[in-house]
Amino acid sequence: xxxLVIGSGGREHAxxxxxxxxxxxxxxxxxxxxxxxxTERLAANHSPVINIPLGAENLPGLLAWAQTNRPELxxxxxxxxxxxxxxxxxxxxxxxxxxxNRQAAQFESSKVFAQAFMARHGIPTAQAESFTxxxxxxIFTDSxxxxxxxxxxxxxxxxGVVVCASQAEARQAIDHMLVxxxxxxxxxxxxxQEFLEGIxxxxxxxxxxxxxxxxxxxxxxxxxxxxxxGPNTGGMGTYCPTPFLNEDQMAEVQRVILKPWLKGCIQExxxxxxxxxxxxxxxxxxPKVLEFNARFGDPETQVYLARLENDLVExxxxxxxxxxxxxxxxxxxxxxxxxxxxxxxxPGHYAKGKTIQGLDKASKLEKTKVFHAGTTxxxxxxxxxxxxxxxxxxxDSDLKAARKRAYExxxxxxxxxxxxxxxxxxxxxxxxPPGENPRSGHN
Ligand code: AMP
Ligand code: GLY
Numbered sequence: 394x395x396x397l398v399i400g401s402g403g404r405e406h407a408x409x410x411x412x413x414x415x416x417x418x419x420x421x422x423x424x425x426x427x428x429x430x431x432t433e434r435l436a437a438n439h440s441p442v443i444n445i446p447l448g449a450e451n452l453p454g455l456l457a458w459a460q461t462n463r464p465e466l467x468x469x470x471x472x473x474x475x476x477x478x479x480x481x482x483x484x485x486x487x488x489x490x491x492x493x494n495r496q497a498a499q500f501e502s503s504k505v506f507a508q509a510f511m512a513r514h515g516i517p518t519a520q521a522e523s524f525t526x527x528x529x530x531x532i533f534t535d536s537x538x539x540x541x542x543x544x545x546x547x548x549x550x551x552x553g554v555v556v557c558a559s560q561a562e563a564r565q566a567i568d569h570m571l572v573x574x575x576x577x578x579x580x581x582x583x584x585x586q587e588f589l590e591g592i593x594x595x596x597x598x599x600x601x602x603x604x605x606x607x608x609x610x611x612x613x614x615x616x617x618x619x620x621x622x623g624p625n626t627g628g629m630g631t632y633c634p635t636p637f638l639n640e641d642q643m644a645e646v647q648r649v650i651l652k653p654w655l656k657g658c659i660q661e662x663x664x665x666x667x668x669x670x671x672x673x674x675x676x677x678x679x680p681k682v683l684e685f686n687a688r689f690g691d692p693e694t695q696v697y698l699a700r701l702e703n704d705l706v707e708x709x710x711x712x713x714x715x716x717x718x719x720x721x722x723x724x725x726x727x728x729x730x731x732x733x734x735x736x737x738x739x740p741g742h743y744a745k746g747k748t749i750q751g752l753d754k755a756s757k758l759e760k761t762k763v764f765h766a767g768t769t770x771x772x773x774x775x776x777x778x779x780x781x782x783x784x785x786x787x788x789d790s791d792l793k794a795a796r797k798r799a800y801e802x803x804x805x806x807x808x809x810x811x812x813x814x815x816x817x818x819x820x821x822x823x824x825x826p827p828g829e830n831p832r833s834g835h836n
């Protein structure tokens with residue numbers, strides 16, 4: 394099968410790496426890809442993966458390319474092309490494309506839509522309201538003493554959520570979005586949620602329109618610095634599984650979140666094919682959905698695909714064609730952990746074009762894979778080219794061992810200004826805290 398992957402981050406490198414292992418995959422392209430995707434070779438015939446210099450949002454360019462090169466499966470990584478309707482466009486030209494269509498992608502592209510859907514189908518979430526009027530919005534946040542999350546309705550490059558601790562902060566966030574049009578059309582409407590306390594966990598489920606296969610839980614580290622301090626980022630590292638939900642609690646997640654979500658989609662004629670990724674908060678009153686994403690998480694994908702034993706071509710093909718019920722997911726025993734190595738200054742201003750050293754040495758390490766994100770190849774040298782540069786991923790028989798392996802690999806790699814977190818999985822390694830029962834509170 395000839396396959397095109399769309400995107401250029403660590404998530405897409407992980408997808409390319411895993412697809413390349415499949416005996417079904419005979420040609421693999423990545424648009425635009427990165428220096429890492431271009432180093433992969435196919436298990437089936439040793440052909441290299443080819444990067445195509447077309448951006449993920451260049452829909453006309455990608456379509457024209459596909460009409461010439463005829464990929465038999467197209468896999469979409471990022472959220473923006475999904476929100477732009479890439480799936481609908483390619484389907485209308487009779488391509489098989491994996492990912493939710495534009496209507497289904499609204500779970501991520503419109504927080505107002507997602508919140509209203511959860512209300513219609515009784516899915517546990519934060520108490521929330523949508524607003525276009527700043528005066529009404531402020532009355533609502535004042536009623537919560539300012540402790541809330543103010544969220545732009547649309548996609549805002551991951552910057553559309555402001556978690557507020559005071560009335561002044563909430564009022565300022567409302568003014569920026571509704572009055573100052575901070576995110577243009579994307580913040581013409583906002584959702585305000587009550588502030589939820591608890592442990593945050595990522596859920597992923599692979600869907601085919603009528604069924605959904607739930608992955609083990611994972612956890613991202615969104616803050617830039619150790620101790621969960623500093624600004625929010627796209628994600629500084631992940632691990633999988635987490636210890637925060639036992640089997641009964643996963644069954645509860647299935648029953649109260651995934652089942653009503655899928656049933657609601659079917660009832661409303663939403664044909665959801667792809668990954669649904671709810672971010673959830675494990676509160677004292679049970680799991681509650683903070684938001685939905687309509688794609689694989691980044692860097693969650695790196696740890697999931699490091700552990701997934703199934704053939705990814707078969708799974709994505711089944712998801713795109715409504716055949717998932719024939720599959721069950723199989724995972725390597727133990728755990729995986731991914732350390733993001735980022736450019737100094739990220740998520741603010743950072744330099745590009747720094748030479749990355751040590752990749753060869755790291756590539757020889759066992760049970761370790763260095764996924765590239767913001768990298769580029771110039772004169773045979775791999776250079777930094779983005780905020781998140783590498784996702785150093787390792788797997789082993791348990792979390793502690795996987796973590797040790799990942800940090801050992803990190804020590805072999807260097808570039809000027811490198812920054813990464815040293816405390817990944819700190820919650821899991823000290824869970825439950827002394828004197829506390831493992832999350833039995835809400836049952
Ligand atoms: P989102 O893009 O909606 O996931 O929000 C970004 C981050 O803000 C989340 O990962 C949470 O850490 C935090 N957040 C979002 N909503 C809430 C909420 N209602 N209460 C507390 N924290 C939140
Ligand atoms: N890991 C955060 C995200 O993919 O949105």
